[in-house]
Amino acid sequence: MSDSVWQDELDEIARRRTAALELGGPEKVERQHSRGKLDARQRIDRLVDDGSFREVGVLAAKRRPVEGGPDEVVPANFVTGTARLDGRKVVLGVDDFTVRGGASDGSVVEKLAYCEQMAHELQLPLVRLLDGTGGGGSIRSLEEMGRSYVPYLPGFEFTVQNLSTVPVVALGLGPVAGFGAARLVMSHHSVMVRGLSQTFVAGPPVVAGIGEDVTKEELGGVDVHGPNGTVDAVVDSEDEAFASARRFLSYLPSSVHEVAERGPVTDDPARADxxxxxxxxxxxxxxxxxxxxxxxxxxxxxxxxxxxxxxxxxxxxxxxxxxxxxxxxxxxxxxxxxxxxxxxxxxxxxxxxxxxxxxxxxxxxxxxxxxxxxxxxxxxxxxxxxxxxxxxxxxxxxxxxxxxxxxxxxxxxxxxxxxxxxxxxxxxxxxEWGSLPSTGGIEAAYRAEIEASDDPAEFVRAKREEVAALMSPFRTAEAFDxxxxxxxxxxxxxxxxxxxxxxxxxxxxxxxxxxxx
Missing domain, CATH: 3.90.226.10 (2-enoyl-CoA Hydratase; Chain A, domain 1)
Incomplete structure (x- = not known):
């Protein structure tokens, strides 16, 4: 194939795509793996049908000046696109912890908003793979911006609308704080992985400022957020989290503008155990x-x-x-x-x-x-x-x-x-049914008669027999209640x-x- 008149630009596209596939670089990726976690692209491969992921915004990046040399271009730490799960098309939004710990000062906020909008307007289920230390970035990001800003949540208008239009699954696959924690709970099905994921409004270094010295697990581990209902499920591995996402979606339509399909008919409806x-x-x-x-x-x-x-x-x-x-x-x-x-x-x-x-x-x-x-x-x-x-x-x-x-x-x-x-x-x-159970109800209804009776215990016993006859479910059926x-x-x-x-x-x-x- 002969070179194109645009060959330099085509080579640059290929180079940047290759760089994006390497996430935060080999050292950062290895550090992610050493913590027992998959990296963002491994997670995509394990979750979706083989070869079905079509990425959007692979060239999105943060440009950082380097003294005495060309600017450094670092891939955005949020990967998005469409894929298929068990044959069904979905939208994926995947945090990359290997760039700035998944914080938004390593991201391009428009990309996250686009992901939410894509799910809403294409009427496709949305699966978020969350692994990030915050939503607003660190204090370092203020130095880069040269100012502070009034907080806002990128794409949150679509995040809210998605709860009314498309199935949303959120998997917490690492520490998830701030806006990440908000994105975890803004879903129809949320999952945390024991030993890998924690969820909190603000992490231990910030919480130390109010006098609480706690670990990530003590602050927001699965033993905190499973029992309190912050998340819907706790699993023991990332693969179990992916399986939970696929199974949850299998019961639902792709959007409210459809109805769920009938699944395989494998059981006799007349089966009687x-x-x-x-x-x-x-x-x-x-x-x-x-x-x-x-x-x-x-x-x-x-x-x-x-x-x-x-x-x-x-x-x-x-x-x-x-x-x-x-x-x-x-x-x-x-x-x-x-x-x-x-x-x-x-x-x-x-x-x-x-x-x-x-x-x-x-x-x-x-x-x-x-x-x-x-x-x-x-x-x-x-x-x-x-x-x-x-x-x-x-x-x-x-x-x-x-x-x-x-x-x-x-x-x-x-x-x-x-x-x-x-x-x-x-x-x-x-x-059995009624306004009150007979135990306790009789004592409340007949307090005066019980106190005046020569044999309170016998009065209660006889009254219970009488009430039991009245409470027979067959009397209710006779009245077609x-x-x-x-x-x-x-x-x-x-x-x-x-x-x-x-x-x-x-x-x-x-x-x-x-x-x-």
Whole structure:
């Protein structure tokens, strides 16, 4: 091939592309590897389908004067472009820690903003791989600028809009501070890697200024941000983080302007596991494991739990029913008896917002004795947080099916569904409901009669028998206040039928609001 009249410029393009592929240079890349971390380009290769990454802005760089020689051109420490994940096109935004520790004074802010805008306007899912020490740069950057500036967040208008339009996944793969931490939580699914990633508003050197001497792990490691709900998942390796991103996206459409596709149909919708008939103990004080029930009802192996480390009295996740993607919420009696706390209410809101944004039907497996009671619940404001969750349920527009497993009590229990919508709802024989459980409720309602009785204990015992008869679920069914009481083994078939019916009702388009971080 003969040389072009533009050969010098073409050679310069090639040289700069090669330099960009080397990130911060061999020494900095090796330092990254010595910390047990992949570098930015290795992460892209491990995450996406082979050969599918098409980079945008490879020539973006920071120019630095060098005394006595030509300016140094350092590649920007943010890599972006499009790629395919399991065949689906996505936008990637990848921090490069090998240049200025991933801080934005080593970046070109327009490039980050372009990445967010690209996902929004092309209506493509966005995956952020985060590994950076801050958003605004260091004090050194002020010397380079010759001034300070009023803080702003590059591309944040698109970051906000993306939560309402496209699936956003954020993987914390190293220390993530400031704006990086904000980008981590501004997502539909966020992940941290144990031993590699920490998240904080400001790191230990800055926190030392307020008198706290802490390590990165103590300040913002996974044992801090898993239980407090800052992130949705904690994994043990970068490869697990990549797998979590791919699996999460597999349940969702590429944007709100589509509906999620039906997945592979690999499980018999009529499958009935016999052990479900005895899954709920007859003794109402005896707990049971709800996750095996979820696994039995949904397609085998399809349940993908979200937020397992926080708000643990509620279990949330995504699953498939006869191939159709659905959101799943369930009470866990092993934690506070299934009572909703402020964190479990927030977790429920997060799932409901996700489902409503991306048109996923909701299956609610109900065992909820109400909002958390007692001094701890009152101090935490459980009633306010709980009512926010109920409001989210009433604002949701997606098809909804409730299965009443056991306790459904009080204001919290009223959140099992929107009672004015068509009720796709059925109960197991173990279900019980009312304004209050009879234990404690009788003592409150008949205080004067108990005090006046010659035998208070016998009065309470007889009253409990009377109330138990009135609380029989069959009396409720007679009044059609519950649509059906079923053999638990029939539940999967009923839920698969619900999912098939719901699939026809899904409508593409934006909802009133997207997920709120």
């Amino acid at each position: 016999d052990w479900l008939a005895d899954a709920i103990p007859r003794n109402p004080r005896q707990v049971y494991r709800v996750r095996p029930i979820i696994e039995s009802l949904v397609d085998t192996g399809s349940f993908f739990e979200l937020g397992a480390s926080y708000g643990r009295s509620v279990v949330t996740g995504l699953a498939r029913l006869d191939g159709w993607p659905v959101a799943v919420m369930a009470g866990d009696p092993y934690v506070y008896g299934g009572s909703w706390t402020e964190t479990s209410a927030a977790k429920a809101i997060r799932l409901i917002d996700l489902a409503d944004t991306f048109h996923l039907p909701v299956v609610n497996l109900v065992d909820n004795p109400g909002f958390m009671i007692g001094t701890a619940g009152e101090r935490a404001g459980s009633i306010r947080h709980g009512m926010r969750a109920l409001t989210a349920i009433y604002q949701a527009s997606v098809p909804w099916c409730s299965v009443l497993l056991r306790k459904v009590y009080g204001v919290g229990g009223a959140g099992q569904s929107h009672h004015r919508r068509l009720q796709r709802r059925f109960a197991w024989p173990s279900a 519950i649509q059906d009481i079923v053999d638990p083994r029939e539940s999967r078939a009923l839920l698969c039928e619900f999912a098939a019916d719901a699939a026809k009702l899904r409508r593409p388009g934006a909802t009133g609001h997207g997920l709120r971080p």
